[in-house]
Amino acid sequence: MKTYLVGGAVRDELLDYPVKERDWVVVGAMPDELLKLGFTQVGKDFPVFLHPQTKEEHALARTERKKGHGYTGFETHYDATVTLEEDLQRRDLTINAIARDGDGSLIDPYGGSADLTNRILRHVSDAFIEDPLRVLRVARFAARYAHLGFTVAKETLELMSEIVAQGELQYLPAERIWVETERALREQDPQVFIEVLRDCGALKALLPEVDALFGIPQKATYHPEVDTGIHVLMVLKQAALLSRKKTRREHVEINSAHHTEGPESGNSQVVFAALTHDLGKGITPTDVLPGHRGHEQAGLPLVEDVCKRFKVPNAHRQLALTVCEYHLHMHRARELRGDTLLKLLEATGALRQPERFNNYLLTCEADSRGRKGMENRDYPQADYLRQARDIANAVTVAELKASSPETQSLEGKAIGDALKKERIRRLDQLRESYRSRDTALSG
Numbered sequence: 293m294k295t296y297l298v299g300g301a302v303r304d305e306l307l308d309y310p311v312k313e314r315d316w317v318v319v320g321a322m323p324d325e326l327l328k329l330g331f332t333q334v335g336k337d338f339p340v341f342l343h344p345q346t347k348e349e350h351a352l353a354r355t356e357r358k359k360g361h362g363y364t365g366f367e368t369h370y371d372a373t374v375t376l377e378e379d380l381q382r383r384d385l386t387i388n389a390i391a392r393d394g395d396g397s398l399i400d401p402y403g404g405s406a407d408l409t410n411r412i413l414r415h416v417s418d419a420f421i422e423d424p425l426r427v428l429r430v431a432r433f434a435a436r437y438a439h440l441g442f443t444v445a446k447e448t449l450e451l452m453s454e455i456v457a458q459g460e461l462q463y464l465p466a467e468r469i470w471v472e473t474e475r476a477l478r479e480q481d482p483q484v485f486i487e488v489l490r491d492c493g494a495l496k497a498l499l500p501e502v503d504a505l506f507g508i509p510q511k512a513t514y515h516p517e518v519d520t521g522i523h524v525l526m527v528l529k530q531a532a533l534l535s536r537k538k539t540r541r542e543h544v545e546i547n548s549a550h551h552t553e554g555p556e557s558g559n560s561q562v563v564f565a566a567l568t569h570d571l572g573k574g575i576t577p578t579d580v581l582p583g584h585r586g587h588e589q590a591g592l593p594l595v596e597d598v599c600k601r602f603k604v605p606n607a608h609r610q611l612a613l614t615v616c617e618y619h620l621h622m623h624r625a626r627e628l629r630g631d632t633l634l635k636l637l638e639a640t641g642a643l644r645q646p647e648r649f650n651n652y653l654l655t656c657e658a659d660s661r662g663r664k665g666m667e668n669r670d671y672p673q674a675d676y677l678r679q680a681r682d683i684a685n686a687v688t689v690a691e692l693k694a695s696s697p698e699t700q701s702l703e704g705k706a707i708g709d710a711l712k713k714e715r716i717r718r719l720d721q722l723r724e725s726y727r728s729r730d731t732a733l734s735g
């Protein structure tokens with residue numbers, strides 16, 4: 293019996309990238325031998341065990357053959373005669389099919405080290421095609437390692453296109469698609485995930501609403517990049533960048549558990565909202581292009597469709613709907629009257645859901661910066677809205693009651709109305725104070 297480190301841990305060690313978990317493959321053993329050594333069995337369909345001390349996963353070397361459609365249609369074969377090379381051959385990418393033995397020597401029969409050096413994501417064998425989930429996995433690895441210079445090999449992209457053309461993606465359960473997508477949205481360059489899916493036709497199959505945005509023009513005055521699909525890719529990049537910065541701050545402040553995905557993990561709620569914020573632009577009637585009046589409302593049912601299709605968690609869905617409906621309000625926050633501003637604060641969770649509100653601000657900032665030549669622009673609207681939130685929050689029932697004899701006796705709806713009126717008055721004051729400052733500055 294011999295044990296080897298395999299998969300992501302070997303790959304990431306060689307790349308000098310943070311290793312998350314270590315998986316092992318065991319050659320020349322049967323399940324009862326591992327059980328006798330104190331391992332516990334966890335795999336249902338194939339023999340995977342947890343080490344008695346480290347609890348790291350140890351799988352018996354196995355081969356796989358496709359039986360039916362989709363991700364689960366496999367026939368697995370394992371016994372003490374299955375070799376390491378056979379086990380590595382069933383794996384997706386050459387860079388994931390390298391093993392390291394106890395002496396530190398690499399076993400690399402499919403050229404994974406060379407592909408790591410040459411920054412290539414390449415399939416191991418034609419068996420790649422047997423697992424349609426790999427289309428999403430390759431796009432996700434491309435998003436993770438794009439900044440290191442990795443691209444997908446031409447012949448691998450061809451196999452991915454073949455999987456899509458055969459309609460195999462439709463057999464993937466919604467949950468599996470969402471798990472891969474959500475992980476991809478947290479990667480360093482989530483826009484690369486979308487680009488790779490588009491290059492092999494998977495975007496059209498999975499997210500036709502996003503695919504439809506490519507080729508749709510916007511007004512060049514606001515959007516020098518013109519193409520809506522290109523804009524969305526730029527917004528994704530900004531959303532990842534901005535949400536990583538925020539995650540780093542939070543990590544320092546509250547030592548939260550956000551960092552399970554490594555130091556560069558973005559916020560998938562923000563990135564998902566970035567992906568879906570302009571879906572309405574894909575159904576703008578052609579005779580009004582490049583204008584998109586009303587695209588926010590038009591996009592809402594499309595966001596709902598996507599969320600339903602992939603069983604998207606509620607927090608992601610809520611933020612995506614909020615951003616879709618209110619991103620333009622945010623961009624012109626300084627123009628809004630007190631009553632509209634208060635409605636916006638209420639609708640975006642400013643008063644009760646601080647996390648959703650912060651994520652809303654971040655996504656809108658990403659939208660503003662996700663335009664050609666505007667990547668480094670300031671976004672003063674975010675501070676303005678935070679100030680507006682603080683002003684609205686500062687008006688309390690106790691303070692209102694203490695302020696005058698008339699308000700002291702107010703109860704129920706009446707006090708609610710008075711609270712609202714006072715908030716609106718102060719928000720109008722905020723707007724006016726900025727206006728006078730602007731006038732003074734320009735005068």
Ligand SMILES: Nc1ccn([C@@H]2O[C@H](COP(=O)(O)OP(=O)(O)OP(=O)(O)O)[C@@H](O)[C@H]2O)c(=O)n1
Pocket residue numbers: 298299300301312315382383384385388389423425426429
């Ligand atoms: N559909 C899949 C899933 C997994 N694997 C193989 O199983 C290993 C472990 O899978 P997983 O833990 O999902 O991925 P990692 O490569 O460890 O990547 P990550 O860093 O994202 O966890 C992979 O390296 C790959 O060799 C595969 O070939 N095909």
